[in-house]
Amino acid sequence: MSAASVDGDVPILFLIAGEPSGDALGARLMAAAKRLTGGKVRFLGIGGEKMTAEGLVSLFPMGELTLFGIFELLPHLPNLLRRIDQTVAEIVRLRPDVVVGIDSPGFTVRVAKKVRAAEPAIPLVHYVAPTVWAWKPKRAAKYAAIYDHLLAVLPFEPPYFEKEGLACTFVGHSVVEGRAGKGDGAAFRERHGIAPTERIVAMLPGSRKGEVSRLLPDFRAALDLLRPSHPDLVAVVPTVATVRDRVAAAIADWPVRTLLVEGDAEKYDAFAAAEAALAASGTVALELALARLPTVIAYRLNPITVALYRRLIRVKYVNLVNLMLDRMLVPELLQQDCRPDRLAAELGRLLDDPAARQTQIDGVAEVARWLGQGDTPPSERAARTILNVVVQRRPVST
Template sequence: MSDKTPRLAMVAGEASGDLLAGLLLGGLRARWPGLTAHGIGGPKMAAQGFDAWWPHHKLSVFGYVDALLHYREIMGIRDQLAQRLLADKPELFIGVDAPDFNFGLELKLREAGVKTVHFVCPSIWAWRGERVQKIARAVDHVLCLFPFEPALLQQHGIAATYVGHPLADAIPLQPPKVASRKALGLNDRDTVVALLPGSRRSEIRFIAQPLLQAAALLQLARPELRFVMPVAPGLAELITPLVQRFAPNVNLQQLDGRSHEALAACDITLVASGTATLEAALFKRPMVIAYRMHWLNWLRIRGRRYQPWVGLPNVLARDFLVPELLQDDCTPEALAAAALSWLDDPARCEAVQARFMEQHQLLRCNTAQIATDAIAKILNKA
C-alpha cells in the first residue's frame, strides 16, 4: 500500500488543528504526490489540496456551554460525514485534535474496518484521564506531539509514536524579528506588544476585552508602546467593536491573520492559553498567558486538573516559566502588571528565552517525515 497513492479522510476542528493538519499534509504529499484527502478542514489544509466538505470553523467550540448551543448542528455534521465515509471508505482516517468530535467518528469507522489515526494526544495527563479508554477503542495509532505521551498511552495498550511538533520545524530557531517588523511597518526601536485573544468565537467573547483593557492601561503607563493584534479569519466583526469600545486610544494595529509575523516582531505577548502559547515559546517571546471562559465550564474544569500548569510552555517545563492568569485572575490590571514586569526585567526575558530554545530543539524532529513513516506502516498493515 505504501507504494500506491492512498485516499485519506481527515477532520480538523479549529484554526490550530487546520495548521497542524496542513503541515502534516505537506509531508504526506511529499511522499505521495497524487494523494487525495477530504473531510473537514480549513485554509491551511486547502492550500495542500484538501477537499473540505465542511469548513473547520463549524466545529470550533469550547466547553460544554458552547457545545450544547451547537450540539444538534455538530452531531448532524458528524452523522452525515460518517455516512459518506462508510459508503465510500478511505484507506485511512486521520482525526486532528477535536477529540470530542473525532473519537465518536473514529470508533464508527474503525468498527467498519477503516484504519484510524489520531494526531495530537488529548491532554489526558492534564485532565479527563478517563478518555484513554475511549482512545483505546477508537484509534489504531496516536501521533504524539510531546515526548512523554507515547509511554503513557502504551501503558493502556495504545500504539503511539512521538513525532515532535510540526510548528517546531516550521518556525526558525532564530525568529526573523527585523524582517517581520519591516513587513508590519514597525520601527526597529519600537517596543511592541502582541495581543492574541484566541481563534474561537467564544474565546473572543471572554478574553479579548481584558486583553484590550490591559493594552489601554499599558499605553497610559508607556505611551511609546506599539500593539499588534492578529485576528483569525471571520473574527474581525467581533474584534473591531471591542477595540473601539475598550482600546480606542491604543496605538493598535489589527492584522488579518499573520500571527507568526506578529510574534516574530513583538517583544512580549499577552496570549490566550492554547497552541498560540507554544507558538510564542517557539518564537522565544516572553508571555503572559490569559484565559477566561463561561463560569459553568470553569466550575467543571477547575476541580479536574491533574497539575498546576495550563500553558503548554509551562507544562513542558513542569514549572511556571511564564505567568498564567486564569478566570477571576485574568483582570486588565493583573495582565498589565505582568506585562510590565517582563518589560522591566531584560535579564528575566533572556533567561526564559534560553528555556524556550531548549524546548524548540526538543520538539524539532522533522515531524512530517516521522508522521508520514508511521502512517505508511499503518497503511502497509491494512
C-alpha cells in the same frame, strides 16, 4: 517510507480537523504525505484554509466545529450532531484507506466511534494524543477501544496508551516546523510604518469566538492602564479568518495604535518585532516560546465549565512550557486572576525589567528539544506512520 512503498491504487486519506491549530497540523501532514509518495495520495475530509491550500475540498466549513466549553457548545449541539452523522456517512460511502482525526476530540472521537461500529475494517488514527497525564486518565482505555494508532506530540506520552494495547508513536510537535523564531522584525516595522522608538506588544486572544469575546475587553483595558507609563506602545493582533471580523470590531477603539494582521508570515514577523506578548492559552504559547518572545498567558472560561473541569484536572499549569519545566516560568493569569490590572502589571514587568525578560528567554531553550526539534520534521514522522498503517491494513496482492 518511499513513494514505492504504497503500491496499487493511490491511497485515500480522510482527514478531519476542527480548529485552526488542527488545520495547520493537517496541512503539514498533507504536504509531507505528498513528498513521501511523490504526490500519489488523495485527501478527503474536513479542514480549513491551510488544508484547502494543500488540496483538500472540505465536506463543510471547518468553522462550524470551532467550539469549546460545555455551555458554549450547547446552542450548537443539534448542528454538531448532524455534522457527525454526515461525516460518518461520507466515510462509510467512500471507504478511505485510513481516517485521521486531528485533535478536536469532541468531534473526531465521536466520528471514529461510529465509523468503528459501522465499518470495523477502516483503519482509524488519531493525531495528537489526549493529555491523559493531565486529566481523565481513563481516556487511554477509551481510545484503545476505538483507534488502531495514536500519534503523540510529547516523548513521554506513548507508555500511557501502549499499556492499554494501543499502538502509539511519538512524532514530535508540528509547531517546530513553523517560522516562529525566524521572523523579520525590521521588515515588519518598515512594512507597517512603525518607528524604531515605538515598542510593540503582540496581543493574541485566541482563535475561538468565545475566547476572543471573553479576553479582548480585558486586553484593551490592560493597554489602557499601560498607556500612561508606556505612551510609545503599538499593539499587534494576529488573527485567523474564523474570528477576523469579530476581532476587528473589538479592537477598533483600542487606546493605542493597533494593527490587525493575518497569516503566518505576518504573525512570525510580528513576534520578531515585539518585546512582549499577551496571549490566550493554547498552541500559540509554544510558538511564542520558540520565538523567544517573553509572554503572559491569560484565559477565562464559563465559571460553571471551570468548576466541572477542576474536578478532573491533575496538573498545576495550563501552559505546556510550564508543564514541561515543572515550574511557573511563563506567568499564567486564569479565571479570576485574568483581569486588567494583573495583565497590565505582568506585561509591564516584561517590558520594563530586562532581567525578567532574559529569565524567560533562557528558560524556554530546553522546550525546543522536548517538542521534537531535530533532523526529521514531526509532520514527516506523522505522515510516514499513517502511510505505514495504510500498507499494513491493505490486503496482500497475489
